[in-house]
Amino acid sequence: MSTIKIAVIGCGCIARSSHIPCYMAAEDAEIKYFCDTIPEKAQACVQEQGCGIAITDYHVALEDPEIDAVSVCTPNRMHSVISIDAMRAGKHVLCEKPAARVYSEALEMQKVQRETGKVLNIGVVCRFHEAVNQVRRRILDGELGEVYHVFINFRSHRSIPGIGGAFTTKDISGGGVLIDWGVHRLDQVLYCVGEPDPISVTGAVYSKLGTDIPGYVYRYMWSESTRDVNGTYDVEDSVSAFIRTTGPVITLEGAWAQNIEEEEQYLDFIGTKAGIRLQYCGNYKVYGTRNGELFTEDVEIPEINMFQREIDAFLHCIRTGEKERSHIDYAIKTSKIMQGIYDSSKNGKEIIF
Numbered sequence: 001m002s003t004i005k006i007a008v009i010g011c012g013c014i015a016r017s018s019h020i021p022c023y024m025a026a027e028d029a030e031i032k033y034f035c036d037t038i039p040e041k042a043q044a045c046v047q048e049q050g051c052g053i054a055i056t057d058y059h060v061a062l063e064d065p066e067i068d069a070v071s072v073c074t075p076n077r078m079h080s081v082i083s084i085d086a087m088r089a090g091k092h093v094l095c096e097k098p099a100a101r102v103y104s105e106a107l108e109m110q111k112v113q114r115e116t117g118k119v120l121n122i123g124v125v126c127r128f129h130e131a132v133n134q135v136r137r138r139i140l141d142g143e144l145g146e147v148y149h150v151f152i153n154f155r156s157h158r159s160i161p162g163i164g165g166a167f168t169t170k171d172i173s174g175g176g177v178l179i180d181w182g183v184h185r186l187d188q189v190l191y192c193v194g195e196p197d198p199i200s201v202t203g204a205v206y207s208k209l210g211t212d213i214p215g216y217v218y219r220y221m222w223s224e225s226t227r228d229v230n231g232t233y234d235v236e237d238s239v240s241a242f243i244r245t246t247g248p249v250i251t252l253e254g255a256w257a258q259n260i261e262e263e264e265q266y267l268d269f270i271g272t273k274a275g276i277r278l279q280y281c282g283n284y285k286v287y288g289t290r291n292g293e294l295f296t297e298d299v300e301i302p303e304i305n306m307f308q309r310e311i312d313a314f315l316h317c318i319r320t321g322e323k324e325r326s327h328i329d330y331a332i333k334t335s336k337i338m339q340g341i342y343d344s345s346k347n348g349k350e351i352i353f
C-alpha cells in the first residue's frame with residue numbers, strides 16, 4: 001500500500017488538537033477529506049493544513065475508493081453509525097472514545113468489525129501513555145504482588161465540558177462524566193491489570209450542579225464553543241461505583257463538578273508487595289516496604305505525544321493487519337462496565353453480568 005488516505009469526520013476540538021496534526025506528522029498518511037456538518041469548520045481545516053477537500057456529508061468520503069481509513073471525531077451519537085457505515089464501505093476506522101453511547105451500539109460495532117475484517121480501533125489514548133505502560137509492565141511483572149484493589153479518583157470542582165451542548169445532552173453523549181472521563185480511567189485500569197472480565201457492578205450517578213445552565217460558574221471549559229445556555233443538561237456530573245472483576249475490585253469516584261477543594265485525578269493500584277499512585281496522564285509513585293523500611297519511588301515521565309502513538313499504531317494496524325491494544329475487543333469491556341453502572345443507578349440494584 002502506498003500513502004494511506006484518510007478522511008477526518010468531525011472537525012472540532014479533538015480532531016484539530018490531535019488527530020489532524022498527528023496524521024500530518026505521520027510519514028505514510030495523507031488527509032484527503034475534512035468533513036464537518038458545519039462547512040466553515042471543514043473549510044478552516046483545509047486552509048490551516050493547506051491540503052484536502054472540505055465536505056459536509058461523510059458518505060462522500062466513504063464512496064471514494066481512494067480513501068483507506070477514517071477518523072471518527074464527532075459527538076458520541078454518530079460514533080457507531082459512522083463507524084459501521086465506514087467498515088461496510090471497506091474503510092478502516094479509528095473512532096474516538098467512548099466507542100458508543102450504550103453497550104448495545106458498541107456490540108454492533110464489534111460485530112461489524114468481525115464481519116468485515118476492517119481495523120476498528122477506539123480512541124482509548126491513555127493506553128499509549130508512557131507512564132501507563134510502565135505501570136502495566138510493573139504490575140504484569142509481579143512487582144506489586146497481587147493487585148487486589150484499584151481506586152480511581154477523577155473529581156473536579158468545576159469542569160463540565162460544553163455545557164448545554166452535545167456533551168451534556170444524553171441523547172447525543174450517552175451520559176456525563178462517567179462516559180466522558182471515566183471511560184479513559186476504567187479502560188487504562190483494565191489494560192494495566194491484564195484485561196480482567198467484569199463480574200458485577202453497583203453504582204450511583206448524580207445530576208446536580210450542571211442543571212442550572214445559566215447559573216453555572218467556571219474558569220475553563222473544554223469545547224466552550226459548543227456551550228448553549230438554552231441547551232440541555234440531562235447527564236450525570238458525578239458518579240460512584242464498585243466493580244468486581246476476575247482480577248481486582250475497582251472502586252471509582254468521579255465528578256465534572258463537585259463541591260470539593262482541589263481537583264483530584266489519580267489511580268491507586270494497591271498490591272500485596274507495593275502500591276502505585278499514577279497521576280492521570282502524568283508521573284507516578286511506588287509505595288511499599290524494603291528491608292524493614294518504608295520506601296517511596298518517584299518516577300517522572302518525559303513528555304511523549306500519546307496521540308501520535310495512537311495514530312501511528314492505527315496506521316501500523318492498517319498496514320500489517322495486527323490487532324493493537326486499542327482494538328474494539330479490548331475497549332468494549334469498558335462499555336459493558338459503564339452500561340452496568342448506569343443500569344445499576346437507574347434500577348437501584350447491583351448488576352451481575
Ligand SMILES: NC(=O)c1ccc[n+]([C@@H]2O[C@H](COP(=O)([O-])OP(=O)(O)OC[C@H]3O[C@@H](n4cnc5c(N)ncnc54)[C@H](O)[C@@H]3O)[C@@H](O)[C@H]2O)c1
Nearest residue numbers: 010011012013014035036037073074075076096097123223
Ligand atoms: N481522546 C480524548 O482524550 C478526547 C478528548 C476530547 C474529546 N474526545 C471525543 O471526541 C469526540 C468529539 O469531541 P470534541 O471535543 O472534538 O467535540 P466538538 O464538538 O468540538 O467537535 C465535534 C465536531 O463534529 C461535528 N459533527 C457532528 N456531527 C457530524 C456528522 N454527522 N458528520 C460530520 N461532522 C459532524 C460537529 O459539527 C463538531 O465540529 C467526542 O466523542 C469526545 O468524547 C476525546
